[in-house]
Amino acid sequence: MEELYGKIAHCVEFGKINLASPYPPDMKGQEGADELTKKAIDEGFPPEEVLKKGLVVGMEKIGVKFRENKVFVPQVLMSAKAMSTAMEHLRPFFESGAVKRKGIFVIGTVAGDLHDIGKNLVSMMVKGSGFEVVDLGTDVNGQQFIEAIKQHPGCYVGLSALLTTTMVNMEKIVAEIKAAVPDTKILIGGAPVSEEFKEKIHADFYSRDPQGAVDFLNRSVA
Amino acid sequence: MELQEYNYRFDELEVSTDIIEKFMGYQPGQAPEPMPQLIREVLNQAHDLCDIRGGYVIKQDIAVNRDDKTLHIHGVEFDVKKIITNQLKKMDATALFVCTAGPGISNYSKELMHEGDFIKGYIADVVGSEIVESAMDKIQADLENQMESQGLHITDRYSPGYCGWSVGEQQKLFSFFPQDFCGITLTASSLMQPIKSVSGVIGIGENVRRKGYVCNLCDMVNCIYREKKETKKADRC
Numbered sequence A: 001m002e003e004l005y006g007k008i009a010h011c012v013e014f015g016k017i018n019l020a021s022p023y024p025p026d027m028k029g030q031e032g033a034d035e036l037t038k039k040a041i042d043e044g045f046p047p048e049e050v051l052k053k054g055l056v057v058g059m060e061k062i063g064v065k066f067r068e069n070k071v072f073v074p075q076v077l078m079s080a081k082a083m084s085t086a087m088e089h090l091r092p093f094f095e096s097g098a099v100k101r102k103g104i105f106v107i108g109t110v111a112g113d114l115h116d117i118g119k120n121l122v123s124m125m126v127k128g129s130g131f132e133v134v135d136l137g138t139d140v141n142g143q144q145f146i147e148a149i150k151q152h153p154g155c156y157v158g159l160s161a162l163l164t165t166t167m168v169n170m171e172k173i174v175a176e177i178k179a180a181v182p183d184t185k186i187l188i189g190g191a192p193v194s195e196e197f198k199e200k201i202h203a204d205f206y207s208r209d210p211q212g213a214v215d216f217l218n219r220s221v222a
Numbered sequence B: 001m002e003l004q005e006y007n008y009r010f011d012e013l014e015v016s017t018d019i020i021e022k023f024m025g026y027q028p029g030q031a032p033e034p035m036p037q038l039i040r041e042v043l044n045q046a047h048d049l050c051d052i053r054g055g056y057v058i059k060q061d062i063a064v065n066r067d068d069k070t071l072h073i074h075g076v077e078f079d080v081k082k083i084i085t086n087q088l089k090k091m092d093a094t095a096l097f098v099c100t101a102g103p104g105i106s107n108y109s110k111e112l113m114h115e116g117d118f119i120k121g122y123i124a125d126v127v128g129s130e131i132v133e134s135a136m137d138k139i140q141a142d143l144e145n146q147m148e149s150q151g152l153h154i155t156d157r158y159s160p161g162y163c164g165w166s167v168g169e170q171q172k173l174f175s176f177f178p179q180d181f182c183g184i185t186l187t188a189s190s191l192m193q194p195i196k197s198v199s200g201v202i203g204i205g206e207n208v209r210r211k212g213y214v215c216n217l218c219d220m221v222n223c224i225y226r227e228k229k230e231t232k233k234a235d236r237c
């Protein structure tokens, strides 16, 4: 059992999607996260364990490597693809409620800003750590965030901004959210954002990389 | 010849697989499959996805105020701060520029991401960034040729949002161009649309020079462009 979990984690960490995928070159011709996850489910392994001891472990490892600049965006995206392909086999268990997500994370790029690659990366990493992610897209205003929060009570919220001029919209959105749903925990990030800015606008957490967000969320639900 | 406008086809630009690999973090030629194949696919499609346009306005009535670190162009004050003031202090005229790759490549990237094709979506995003930078390189080279023929030189390019110059000052910069020039619009939050667009100024004069690699001037230590372009004339700090 543990061996198969280890293999699944390895496939996710190294972005081995399926048998047909030529990436990574040294795993060419081998089964990937897709086949191995299906195998685990078919053999009756508990889906919750497949997720937590296999897939999530692989995503965590790539997240840490990315934070340490040991891998670049493409490798993270390959891992995310392997993860999402494998997750298809777990979908029925999420739908039936047999496997529970750790929580819900609502994310969006703030009003006035259309950048989305960074936000997408955060979204993939958080999804890969076992949360349900509601991605509101780009140019999202306070009202849209509040509506989503009301639809998903208890959710965590992530705001992304890439320009100093749109970063200031974070302040407004954080204030609006905190006024409407006071207990909401808000994470912020993006190239010009900083720890000091987080303090200034009374957001709850800042991280320069997606793994920081994952660690914070994991700590919060522990 | 105050306002100059340029149009390029994708194949007129120098956007190679190598340079895309570099900006994805790999050594050129070293990205493992499927990256090179996907890059080639995006580059092959790029021609149909781009609307590459750019241009500049040259203004002679300028002043550089070294005391308050501002630049005065045709009566408009730009608060460019210390680093840029220093780089432009010897200029006698300036070219204000904008350039865009058009909306197609970003839309394509978004579509791919949405469909779950993350890698190709990301590659399309990087290609879009490189297209606009590479088109601006060409425009700058043309400006340089024209100026050299008059015995003048040019500086590197400097953009609002870099080296302490507020990105909000793009509002003033855009006031020098006709509305919707090259299809670029500026939102209230100073975001250019299409997203793959750049803006800025270039100094012109007898005593100015291009320095090429200017990363050492900038304090953005995590920038993905840092140290990557030292072999090419780089204009990003």
Ligand code: B12
Pocket: A073, A115, A117, A118, A119, A121, A122, A158, A159, A160, A161, A162, A163, A164, A165, A187, A188, A189, A190, A191, A192, A206, A207, A208, A209, A210, A212, A213, B125, B129, B132, B133, B159, B160, B161, B162, B163, B167, B170, B190, B191, B192, B193, B194, B195, B196, B197, B198, B199, B200, B220, B222, B223, B224, B225
């Ligand atoms: C590529 C690039 C461009 C390209 C493409 C833009 C695009 N994104 O499509 C081009 C060349 C077109 C461009 C243009 C401009 N750019 Co630019 N660009 C960059 C660059 C080098 C990389 C951006 C990128 O793709 N990063 C990769 C992604 C994956 O990273 P990311 O989005 O930052 O996300 C990561 C983290 O921030 C974090 N994160 C993001 N969101 C969140 C959210 C949460 C909750 C958490 C926890 C974490 C998190 O996790 C992500 C993964 O690690 C950055 C510098 C940099 N190193 O970031 C400047 C940068 C974003 N640009 C900048 C500027 C100023 C501009 C221009 C205004 C310059 C100009 N006047 O021409 C224009 C504006 C364009 C426009 N449409 O208005 C500034 C913005 C800061 C500022 N001063 O406002 C930056 C930061 C550079 C700088 N000066 O320091 N740019």
